Amino acid sequence: MVAIAQISSGQEKPAANPKLGLFVYILAAAAVIGGFLFGYDTSVVSAAMLYMPDSPGLKPMDTVWQEVIVSISPGMAAVGSLLSGVASDYLGRRKVILGASFIFTIGALICAASVNKIMLVIGRILLGIAIGFASMIVPVYLGETAPTHVRGMLVSAFALMISFGQVVANIMGGGFSYISPYTIGWRLMFAFAAVPSAIQFVCFIFLPETPRWLHEHGFEADTRRVLEKVYNGDEEWIEYEMAEIEAFNDDQKKNQGSVEAKTPVFLRVLKTPHVLKAVFIGSMLQAYQQLAGINTILYYTADIIRSAGIRDNHTTIWISVGLSICNFIGPFIPMSLIEKFGRRIIFLFSCAGVIIALCLVGVSFMLVNQDSARTLDLGGSGANSSFPDVQRCQAYSNCDYCVTTDACGFCQIQGSKQGYCLPVSFDDPEGSSSTGACSGPGPGPGSGPQVSWQKYYCTTKYTSLPIFACGLYLLLFSSGFTSLPWVLNSEFYPMWARSTCVSISTTSNWIFNLLVSLTYLSLTQAITKAGAFYLYAALTVTAFIFILFLVPETKGYSIDEVETLFMNKKQKAEEMRKRKETLTEVRSRQNTKI
Numbered sequence: 001m002v003a004i005a006q007i008s009s010g011q012e013k014p015a016a017n018p019k020l021g022l023f024v025y026i027l028a029a030a031a032v033i034g035g036f037l038f039g040y041d042t043s044v045v046s047a048a049m050l051y052m053p054d055s056p057g058l059k060p061m062d063t064v065w066q067e068v069i070v071s072i073s074p075g076m077a078a079v080g081s082l083l084s085g086v087a088s089d090y091l092g093r094r095k096v097i098l099g100a101s102f103i104f105t106i107g108a109l110i111c112a113a114s115v116n117k118i119m120l121v122i123g124r125i126l127l128g129i130a131i132g133f134a135s136m137i138v139p140v141y142l143g144e145t146a147p148t149h150v151r152g153m154l155v156s157a158f159a160l161m162i163s164f165g166q167v168v169a170n171i172m173g174g175g176f177s178y179i180s181p182y183t184i185g186w187r188l189m190f191a192f193a194a195v196p197s198a199i200q201f202v203c204f205i206f207l208p209e210t211p212r213w214l215h216e217h218g219f220e221a222d223t224r225r226v227l228e229k230v231y232n233g234d235e236e237w238i239e240y241e242m243a244e245i246e247a248f249n250d251d252q253k254k255n256q257g258s259v260e261a262k263t264p265v266f267l268r269v270l271k272t273p274h275v276l277k278a279v280f281i282g283s284m285l286q287a288y289q290q291l292a293g294i295n296t297i298l299y300y301t302a303d304i305i306r307s308a309g310i311r312d313n314h315t316t317i318w319i320s321v322g323l324s325i326c327n328f329i330g331p332f333i334p335m336s337l338i339e340k341f342g343r344r345i346i347f348l349f350s351c352a353g354v355i356i357a358l359c360l361v362g363v364s365f366m367l368v369n370q371d372s373a374r375t376l377d378l379g380g381s382g383a384n385s386s387f388p389d390v391q392r393c394q395a396y397s398n399c400d401y402c403v404t405t406d407a408c409g410f411c412q413i414q415g416s417k418q419g420y421c422l423p424v425s426f427d428d429p430e431g432s433s434s435t436g437a438c439s440g441p442g443p444g445p446g447s448g449p450q451v452s453w454q455k456y457y458c459t460t461k462y463t464s465l466p467i468f469a470c471g472l473y474l475l476l477f478s479s480g481f482t483s484l485p486w487v488l489n490s491e492f493y494p495m496w497a498r499s500t501c502v503s504i505s506t507t508s509n510w511i512f513n514l515l516v517s518l519t520y521l522s523l524t525q526a527i528t529k530a531g532a533f534y535l536y537a538a539l540t541v542t543a544f545i546f547i548l549f550l551v552p553e554t555k556g557y558s559i560d561e562v563e564t565l566f567m568n569k570k571q572k573a574e575e576m577r578k579r580k581e582t583l584t585e586v587r588s589r590q591n592t593k594i
């Protein structure tokens with residue numbers, strides 16, 4: 001287990017926490033809009049996708065186009081988050097936020113105005129790059145600017161805003177679906193996001209750069225001016241922070257003479273064991289967050305709801321809103337408790353809860369499966385066995401296995417728990433089978449058993465259980481797992497490596513996001529729906545062990561101290577000795593200036 005020894009950079013902290021003014025909260029509120037845009041964009045596309053394929057100008061839109069339009073944004077977000085590391089070192093954190101909100105606004109407007117598929121793809125690429133930028137830079141910006149005692153809370157607010165963006169996207173998706181959804185509604189869904197991004201752009205014209213970036217780039221007077229605003233004129237704290245920043249920067253500059261410091265940051269990270277360890281842990285936390293299946297549950301809620309027997313589009317959207325509210329309530333827990341109880345305990349609690357909830361999701365899918373109607377021999381189905389896929393579908397032993405496969409649907413004999421698994425009709429997969437009892441209008445009264453065609457779901461006595469299990473999952477996931485990877489990654493790294501390392505770990509988040517979402521459907525076909533969730537549960541068990549043994553507690557450490565938590569005893573002692581020395585130099589320089 002990781003030892004949680006309190007260390008200090010050698011300075012005595014002022015006894016009381018600083019009293020913060022409105023400025024910090026305005027700054028944080030403007031920054032976390034980035035989280036809102038991230039959440040909104042990732043969710044709104046599902047609602048828009050219900051209508052875009054039939055929109056004039058965009059149709060025909062086959063599944064390949066649909067997949068491109070949905071996945072291009074997370075794909076480009078991975079690229080954007082990687083690029084933003086370098087960009088934010090050279091240009092500054094603030095300019096990258098300005099760039100992200102500008103690109104987002106343009107991307108949202110292009111999507112809303114799209115007259116063809118190419119234009120839509122261009123808009124989605126811009127949105128992806130922008131959310132990639134935002135997901136990397138906002139936690140860094142908050143981490144570097146926020147006073148230590150509220151840092152965890154403010155970065156958690158970023159994660160809260162992701163969930164809020166997702167709820168709002170569902171509500172807007174629901175609301176706009178009543179306004180000519182095929183021509184105007186889906187455009188409004190995209191256009192809406194241009195408003196908060198434009199607000200963020202305007203705010204950041206006036207908001208400052210982070211004090212740490214300013215100091216590192218030689219703007220000492222500006223650093224002090226920003227600290228004065230952040231600490232609301234509290235001289236004791238301003239001096240303390242100024243000395244901390246100066247000491248850590250001096251340390252860095254001393255190293256710059258060495259050959260090591262002249263190598264590119266990425267290579268230096270590889271050669272610095274404690275930073276390499278930190279970025280490995282940070283990237284694994286982001287990967288584990290995705291491997292717990294959050295986005296499959298979010299992306300496929302509509303399917304899960306439909307598979308519970310709800311047919312109406314509007315009802316489906318409103319139940320999705322209900323589920324995303326569960327995902328929104330959770331982040332208030334870490335936000336309010338993180339500075340009291342620390343990061344580890346909240347993370348472990350949420351992780352344990354997620355394991356249980358994933359098992360419940362698995363069990364509920366199993367119950368649905370076991371209670372679903374059995375497949376009968378083809379004999380009585382009237383199916384022509386030379387039709388494509390007839391034999392393949394027939395091999396599924398029950399309705400649940402049958403409807404999980406794209407090519408098949410279940411033709412159930414009404415009033416019984418039996419039926420036939422038949423290939424779907426090419427022209428009307430939702431309405432009929434290609435051959436056999438469900439291929440045309442049902443037989444008249446007395447001419448044979450009445451049948452009903454089920455493409456997506458099977459009626460069982462457990463069908464609503466997965467919805468409740470998913471609600472519980474979202475509540476538990478969002479009460480820690482949603483925020484902690486972001487919070488910890490904003491704290492783990494030293495200034496010289498921060499943007500590079502955060503961009504690496506953020507890219508890991510996006511890559512695993514894509515990987516898990518794109519493999520879900522094939523996974524359910526290979527190992528069943530229950531199997532997929534048991535697999536996510538098993539991966540989350542390894543996440544629990546990983547957090548328990550490898551993640552240090554960062555509560556109470558200044559952002560410049562956190563890196564020492566990844567050092568071994570010897571390295572830590574050496575580092576602390578050097579820092580004390582530098583600090584004494586800085587202090588005596590400050591005194592001579594006075």
Ligand SMILES: O[C@H]1[C@H](O)[C@@H](O)[C@H](O)[C@@H](O)[C@H]1O
Nearest residue numbers: 159162163294295482483513
């Ligand atoms: O922290 C966020 C949050 O949990 C979102 O709901 C999810 O869509 C993101 O992928 C994740 O990074």
